[in-house]
Amino acid sequence: MHKKDLFCLIPKVDELLNEGRIHLLFERFPRTIIVDTVRACIEEIRQEIIGLNNEEIDCYCLDEDRLIQRIAHQVESAYSMNLKRVINATGVVIHTNLGRSLLSDEIRDEVWNTAVNYSTLEFNVETGSRGSRYTHVEGILSKLCGSEAAMVVNNNAAAVLLVLGAIAKNKEVIVSRGQLVEIGGSFRIPEVMEQSGARLKEVGTTNKTHLLDYERAIHEETAALLKVHTSNYKILGFTQEVLLSDMVALGEKYNIPVVEDIGSGTLIDFSKYGLAKEPTVQESIAEGADIVTFSGDKLLGGPQAGIIVGKKKYIDIMKKNPLTRALRVDKLTLAALEATLRLYLDEKSAIRKIPTLHMLTMPFQEIEEKAKLFLHSIKQLDLKHDVRIERGVSQVGGGAMPLEELPTLLIALKPLDKSVNQIENELRNRSIPIIARISDDHLLFDCRTIKREEFDIVLEAFADILRT
CATH class of the missing domain: 3.40.640.10 (Type I PLP-dependent aspartate aminotransferase-like (Major domain))
Incomplete structure (x- = not known):
């Protein structure tokens, strides 16, 4: 098989636009974004084929299902807000890069x-x-x-x-x-x-x-x-x-x-x-x-x-x-x-209703209750990874109280079959990014800055990333 044979297998733009699963995207997203994404994905495949050596050509398989999934994912990503919600698991309460103070519900x-x-x-x-x-x-x-x-x-x-x-x-x-x-x-x-x-x-x-x-x-x-x-x-x-x-x-x-x-x-x-x-x-x-x-x-x-x-x-x-x-x-x-x-x-x-004040003055007992609940929920997933509670310190952030260390509890997770950096990257690139810390080959999730109602989002991410 030659590269020109592989080029012949690449679907045309109009064919993909009329494919049922792609056609459904028109109900949710602007046509221009879909068309541009289809063209971009086709060009990515062309570049992949160009980069193949002789041994790889015979093994190359153009999977149309994966192509359609790639198009759908990239369309959704292209249309999503650049400024989006994240989950702050860093323990920095007033995190300048993550939007500083949270407004009260x-x-x-x-x-x-x-x-x-x-x-x-x-x-x-x-x-x-x-x-x-x-x-x-x-x-x-x-x-x-x-x-x-x-x-x-x-x-x-x-x-x-x-x-x-x-x-x-x-x-x-x-x-x-x-x-x-x-x-x-x-x-x-x-x-x-x-x-x-x-x-x-x-x-x-x-x-x-x-x-x-x-x-x-x-x-x-x-x-x-x-x-x-x-x-x-x-x-x-x-x-x-x-x-x-x-x-x-x-x-x-x-x-x-x-x-x-x-x-x-x-x-x-x-x-x-x-x-x-x-x-x-x-x-x-x-x-x-x-x-x-x-x-x-x-x-x-x-x-x-x-x-x-x-x-x-x-x-x-x-x-x-x-x-x-x-x-x-x-x-x-x-x-x-x-x-x-x-x-x-x-x-x-x-103190009770303004999130920044509540997190800064949060009693250690409340953090402990959150940590135990979070750990129990993680263990229910049966992920086969090393997960435990560790003591640590949170920071005020935002250029305030630079010497202040707030005692906290961390969920420390050590993946067994993936690198810590890989897991951190995958969490950061979720539809709702999860921002954690890395220390000594562990991912650290500070229970001071993670809301209770965000546990399910983090657990879903763990299930998706750590089970695969």
Whole structure:
């Protein structure tokens, strides 16, 4: 047999499109995707045949059933969303690559109703005139934070950009060298400040900055004192950092506003739940900060947003700044944020209903119950693989509490007839990807971040992958 004989066996495009199983795809998928996929699969077969050596030619078999299965799979894959749900088995609670904080099931209706219907985004129903989108969250933010005013932009880097652009453009902002952090995605505080038009004035050293360093740097071009919470790293040992209250007193002495970027941002004192102490927004406002910025999708547990709270006279300036238009949030973000913030009116309810807070404060007993249930269910599959419970640690993630280790339990699985990397790859390429960790030739599934209702999805994947 020659290669040209094999080429003759390849079905034509029209033949495959009229094949019953392929024809059924037209009920679910656009014709263009099906036709393009059929052509691509035929070309793949041609390339396979071209690559055959003489010995392989005689053994080559064109299986039409497998070809049709390949076409159907690739059509479904081509039409599926690129941004899709995954199961987070890594134990990193605020996983930046996996979408950071999960929204609460409690707010599903509020967000969906806003998405599929017209809304009061910029309409005042009381006066019948145009309204402001910021009013939807300003009241509750001010109440929760104890601030005079509030507004929201699309992320915390944007919040810092807007604050400095509004109150310090073409002037100097004094900041400690030890607080010039990189905030992720290779973006750095100095670069954000540069884009705002403010000029950076560094004081102190990497490990030590004193109040006198700030005072000596103040002159007629000083527009603000900036304090940045180094939430994504810690300097230990011979260190000195100026307290916010001392910076506020200095700012009042020279009539200069004090801005604090607390990064991850939290409205709850996590130290009450056995975690590391993080500065709360309320504490910063109570200590006198004129403006405080923080993220909505990290420790707050809401959607991606940059939240600005503080003195009304400064917030009003920001609302009128042209940058606000470019950085504004959409209706879905506002709906999700407002609904999430309402849960904070009762702290116990927030801990229970906001997934990020619940996972971070989850009692070890609850993790143990999940792990035992999960292991029992896996053993029911009779997979003939080494599966057991191991102790481990989860991480907070999202650049928050970098030194915090959360005790957890892991399902450790060691495949006997496949490599760990192969299993990890197959789990990652499921229709609902399952993202796990690899350590010492074991796949690790952290029971802190896997939801109970996701067990069946993982079990189905185990049955498909580990039985074959």
